[in-house]
Amino acid sequence: MKLRELAHGRTGDKGNTLNVSVICFDAKHYAHLRAQLTPARVKAHLADVVKGDVLRYELPLLGAFNFVLRDALGGGVTRSLALDAHGKSVSSALLDIDVDAPPAP
Amino acid sequence: MSSDTSIPTRTAVRIGAGAGYSGDRIEPAVELAEHGALDYLVFECLAERTIAIAQQARRRDPDAGYDPLLDARMRAVLPAAAARRVRIVSNMGAANPRAAARKTARIARELGLNHLKIAAVTGDDVLDVVLRSQLRFEESGDDVSAYADRIVAANAYLGAAPIVGALAAGADVTLTGRVADPSLFAAPLIHEFGWRMDDWRALGQATVVGHLLECAGQVTGGYFADPGCKDVPGLARLGFPLGEVSADGAVVVTKVAGAGGMVTEATCKEQLLYEIHDPGCYFQPDVVADFTQVRVEPHGSDRVRVSGGRGRARTDTLKVSVAYVDGHIGEGQISYGGPGALARARLAIEIVRDRLAMTGVRASELRFDLIGVNALYGDALAARHPDPYEVRVRVSGRAQHASEAARIGNEVETLYTNGPAGGGGVTKATREVIAVQSVLLAREHVTPVFEFVEAGDETA
Numbered sequence: 001m002k003l004r005e006l007a008h009g010r011t012g013d014k015g016n017t018l019n020v021s022v023i024c025f026d027a028k029h030y031a032h033l034r035a036q037l038t039p040a041r042v043k044a045h046l047a048d049v050v051k052g053d054v055l056r057y058e059l060p061l062l063g064a065f066n067f068v069l070r071d072a073l074g075g076g077v078t079r080s081l082a083l084d085a086h087g088k089s090v091s092s093a094l095l096d097i098d099v100d101a102p103p104a105p
Numbered sequence: 106m107s108s109d110t111s112i113p114t115r116t117a118v119r120i121g122a123g124a125g126y127s128g129d130r131i132e133p134a135v136e137l138a139e140h141g142a143l144d145y146l147v148f149e150c151l152a153e154r155t156i157a158i159a160q161q162a163r164r165r166d167p168d169a170g171y172d173p174l175l176d177a178r179m180r181a182v183l184p185a186a187a188a189r190r191v192r193i194v195s196n197m198g199a200a201n202p203r204a205a206a207r208k209t210a211r212i213a214r215e216l217g218l219n220h221l222k223i224a225a226v227t228g229d230d231v232l233d234v235v236l237r238s239q240l241r242f243e244e245s246g247d248d249v250s251a252y253a254d255r256i257v258a259a260n261a262y263l264g265a266a267p268i269v270g271a272l273a274a275g276a277d278v279t280l281t282g283r284v285a286d287p288s289l290f291a292a293p294l295i296h297e298f299g300w301r302m303d304d305w306r307a308l309g310q311a312t313v314v315g316h317l318l319e320c321a322g323q324v325t326g327g328y329f330a331d332p333g334c335k336d337v338p339g340l341a342r343l344g345f346p347l348g349e350v351s352a353d354g355a356v357v358v359t360k361v362a363g364a365g366g367m368v369t370e371a372t373c374k375e376q377l378l379y380e381i382h383d384p385g386c387y388f389q390p391d392v393v394a395d396f397t398q399v400r401v402e403p404h405g406s407d408r409v410r411v412s413g414g415r416g417r418a419r420t421d422t423l424k425v426s427v428a429y430v431d432g433h434i435g436e437g438q439i440s441y442g443g444p445g446a447l448a449r450a451r452l453a454i455e456i457v458r459d460r461l462a463m464t465g466v467r468a469s470e471l472r473f474d475l476i477g478v479n480a481l482y483g484d485a486l487a488a489r490h491p492d493p494y495e496v497r498v499r500v501s502g503r504a505q506h507a508s509e510a511a512r513i514g515n516e517v518e519t520l521y522t523n524g525p526a527g528g529g530g531v532t533k534a535t536r537e538v539i540a541v542q543s544v545l546l547a548r549e550h551v552t553p554v555f556e557f558v559e560a561g562d563e564t565a
Contacts, residue, residue, distance in 0.1 A: 008335055008371060010328065012380030015244055015543070021378035023371065048483020057384050061400060061413075062374050068382050074472075076244065078154050079431050079540040081472040081501040083480040088328075093482045 004095040006102070007033060011091040016076040018050075018069040018087045020094050027063030032102040034058065034065070042067055045097045049090055067094070115144075118297045120290060120314075121347040123182065123195075124148040125321030127155055127172055131181050133322070133345040133364070138185035140361045141347045145293040146186060148178065148195035149286050149319045156283055157428030157539045159200035160258040170201030171208065171280075179212045179278075187218045187277070194268055194289050198280040200258065202227055205280045206558035213278075214560050224276035226267040228553035229283040231425055231546060235259040238550075242427070242542040249544060255429040257539065261546060262424045264390035265311075266302065267553035268292035279555070283426065285390050287315025290348075298352050308392035309416025310354030313399060316387075317358055317376055317411060321345045324358060324376040326366030339365020355412035357404050368407045377401070377411070390423055392416035422545035431540035432469070435510030436501040437517025437533040438476070441525065442494060449525035450475050450496045453517075456524055457500050460516045467509055468502035475499075497530075503538070510535045 006029050009022045022037060024030050043054040052070030059066065073087050074080030084090075121143045123134030127150040138146055150172050163170025172178075175197045186193055198205040206225035213221045236256065240249045249256075260283035269292045271279045281289070291311035294300065300307040317324050324346045326337035344364020348356040358368050377396060381387055387394040395415040404410040437457075441449045454473045461468065474480035476497035479487040500517050504510040514533025521528060 004334065008331075008375065010375040010379055012378075014380055014382070015541075017382065019378070019381060021375060023374045023378075025371075045486075046482070048479075048485050057382075059378070059384060059397060061398065062377070064374055064378060066378050066381060066384055076540065076542075078428075079503075079538050081434060081470060081503060083474055083476060083499060089481045093486060096486075 001099060001101050002095065003037070003097045003099050006099065007095065009091040009095060011088050013073060013077050013086045016071055016073045018072040018090055020067045020069065020091050022065045022067065022094065024063040029102050030060060030063045033099065036099045037065060039067070041097070042094065046090065046093060049087070049093070115297050116352055118145065118294060118350045119143045119347055120145040120147060120293055120318065120350060122147055122149070122318040122321040122345050124150050124178070125319065125323055126150060126152060127174065129321060131174070131178055133343060134178065135181050135185060136361055136364060137345055137347060138182045138189065138191055143189070143191045143347060144297070146182065146191050146193050147289050147318070148193070148197055149289055149321070151196040151199060151283060153426060153541045154428055154539045156200050156260050156426070157258040157541070163200045168204050171199045171205035172197035175205055175208060176212065179209050180216070183213055183216055183218060187221060192272065192276070192293070193278045194292060196281045196284050196289060198225060198282045200282060202280045202282050203558060207560060207562055209278055209280065210558055210560035221277045222275050223558050224271035224274070224279045224555050225558050226263070226271060226279060226281040226284070226553060226555045228267065228551060229260045229263050229281070231261045231551055232256070232259040234550045235425060235427060235544065235546070238546070240544040240546070242544060244542045249427060252429045255431070256427060257430060258428040259425055261551045262390050263551070263553045264288045265292035265295055267555045269296045271555040272296040274557070276557070286319040287312045287389060288391055290315030290318055291391060294350055294354070302391070303418070305392050305416035305418060307354050309394040310412070310414035312387065312389050312392060312394035312416065313377070313396060313411060313414035314348055314350055314354065314356045317356065317373060318346055318348055320376060320379065322366065323379065324372055325360050325368055326372055329372055329375060335371070337367055341365065354414065355410060357408050357410050359408045368409050370401050370403060370409055373401050373409045373411055388420065388424070390419065392419050421548055423548055423551055425544050425546045426541050427544055428539050428541045431538040432503055432505045433507045433510035433535055433537055434501060434503055435513035435535045436499065437514035437531065438497055438499045439517055439520050439528045440495060440497045440530045441528055443527070446494065446496050447475070447478065447492045449527065450498045452525045453498045453520050453528060454500070456520065457516050461513065464512070466504070466512045468504050468513065471500070471502040473500055507535050507537070
């Protein structure tokens with residue numbers, strides 16, 4: 001299944017760094033997605049977008065993750081040649097990643 | 106939370122967000138001023154490089170350099186704000202807070218609101234000290250001095266203190282230049298609740314409140330809708346948010362009844378993490394905020410309670426955005442459609458690539474996109490999906506001079522008569538690039554101040 005069925009998210013920018021939040025619709029899927037959405041998988045999925053490291057911050061109280069994508073904005077929002085210089089659209093691509101269905105309760 | 110020895114004068118403060126960026130809609134701010142039963146209305150209008158563009162305007166005209174919509178916003182909201190005693194805080198002062206305050210005072214006088222006290226906060230402009238200092242950019246590690254002849258502005262992110270000072274002195278409208286966005290919202294809370302400036306827990310939660318509200322419609326359903334998956338009602342008349350903040354800092358985020366949009370746990374969580382890196386360590390001028398213990402809970406229809414923000418002692422430095430001229434970007438676009446559209450678009454790109462090389466266009470960086478195919482995410486994700494029925498070629502490049510950058514769009518335009526079949530809808534543009542990098546500057550070099558301004562005051 002697609003991540004979009006289990007979670008929502010939003011992209012933010014700062015300099016040449018993107019952050020993409022991934023927030024479980026239902027917090028009970030947090031542990032499942034924690035196992036599925038490793039930083040390495042996220043970097044591989046967005047290989048053409050992220051040139052640098054991917055870090056994952058965990059927010060269990062919110063049922064959410066914050067992925068920080070370094071060197072992902074063509075040198076920075078203010079000088080990028082990209083159509084979407086802010087990377088606003090990147091969350092939609094991350095939510096398209098395939099994940100295993102959560103285990104039955 | 107700990108508080109000053111004085112007893113807080115209020116048990117709750119109602120604070121609204123009237124703008125999330127410089128060009129934002131104005132009617133939702135008027136709606137908040139009229140129907141939000143607000144104590145404060147805050148307008149956040151200053152993006153990373155906006156202040157540099159404003160600084161260039163001020164060089165041409167000493168009375169310019171503030172937000173281009175200041176006039177329209179003030180005329181729209183001042184009557185309701187004055188009638189209901191809603192105090193306004195905004196960074197619409199941009200590169201010239203004194204001129205913005207003088208302009209606001211003149212508008213107030215024209216509207217018959219002569220009693221309003223208008224304050225300007227300055228001290229964020231640290232261009233001189235940055236040029237005198239030995240500093241390195243955080244992002245690139247380059248010496249700032251290597252950029253000296255191209256730097257147009259350097260502004261420190263001020264904290265809440267000068268705004269708190271202006272409010273304590275009775276300001277009805279406080280106009281600033283660069284201030285950390287959450288501090289615009291924290292200042293009224295610090296003033297009303299008497300929080301100490303070393304009450305890190307209170308200032309951490311104040312950062313949560315400011316962060317939730319500072320992008321206005323982004324917490325009431327804007328930047329959120331995804332039809333069939335995340336539906337939002339009434340986006341054309343999206344209501345802007347207001348926070349009901351209690352003396353312990355906990356906030357209920359809501360909107361005016363009947364306004365479009367929605368406030369849910371999901372909209373609040375998305376905004377809470379927007380533009381955050383390490384949520385346990387969010388550097389602000391007033392505090393190092395910690396969002397890891399934040400709780401987001403439903404609190405009625407279109408009402409969400411957010412609490413649990415914490416913080417640690419602020420650092421000894423302030424972030425300074427340094428803006429510099431970084432050449433020009435030239436761009437051209439053309440569309441292809443129908444069967445074979447993608448093949449013709451790829452052929453168009455090959456032609457332009459050859460032409461730019463053949464005619465010796467001096468571009469330090471070039472980018473070729475197929476809008477509808479690979480412009481947003483590159484080729485890897487695009488390869489999994491079928492060809493589009495329409496595709497738009499986009500060529501962009503960086504050059505030192507505008508005339509050189511313009512040759513990029515021209516080579517796209519000549520595809521009309523020289524390129525693949527059926528190319529239409531060419532657009533081309535060039536623009537000067539104002540790039541921004543940041544440095545950290547010791548606090549002792551930055552002296553924030555506020556002053557009251559009258560309509561008739563001379564240009565400084």
